[in-house]
Amino acid sequence: MxxxxxxxxxxxxxxxxxxxxxxxxxxxxxxxxxxxxxxxxxxxxxxxxxxxxMIPAYLIPAITAWLVKSPRLKTIVLINVLGGWLLIPWIIAMGMAIKRDDLRTQD
CATH class of the missing domain: 1.20.5 (Single alpha-helices involved in coiled-coils or other helix-helix interfaces)
Incomplete structure (x- = not known):
């Protein structure tokens, strides 16, 4: 084969x-x-x-989410591609990309 x-x-x-x-x-x-x-x-x-x-700079949130294996990758890519040209959605996508769910403290 x-x-x-x-x-x-x-x-x-x-x-x-x-x-x-x-x-x-x-x-x-x-x-x-x-x-x-x-x-x-x-x-x-x-x-x-x-x-x-500029294209990689625009896609930094999506690339970051992919590299850290974020569980929200599809959502981040959607926000980044559709609204990333605006500052606020880009910041939201970046925040979601670097948010670490596994660091929550157990009560």
């Missing part, structure tokens, strides 16, 4: 590979635009670079 591509590649490795490809593309666009004096390519490279920084 042969294993499928997704069975061989772990999701984190796949994401790292895709990020490396996008970063390389942004760098190549910037180089080409700079040395051929085509500002549209430089602008596209800057947009790609901004996306590489």
């Amino acid at each position: 042969s294993a499928s591509f997704l069975d061989v590649m772990k999701p984190v490795d796949l994401i790292k590979g895709l990020l490396a490809i996008v970063l390389a593309l942004a760098f190549l666009l910037w180089l080409y635009g700079t040395f051929t004096n085509q500002p549209d390519f430089v602008t596209a490279a800057m947009w790609l670079g901004d996306a590489l920084v």
Whole structure:
């Protein structure tokens, strides 16, 4: 039996590979635009670079919840994706992501 591509590649490795490809593309666009004096390519490279920084920053609550294996992961992702562009829902999602239920004191 042969294993499928997704069975061989772990999701984190796949994401790292895709990020490396996008970063390389942004760098190549910037180089080409700079040395051929085509500002549209430089602008596209800057947009790609901004996306590489801002998308993970926007998803910090969802990433945090995934890393700490929060039982509220689906709720946090929903709040983060739908309302995270507003400050208050982003703070609520982050608070839910770092809340530790297992640290409650037993009375």
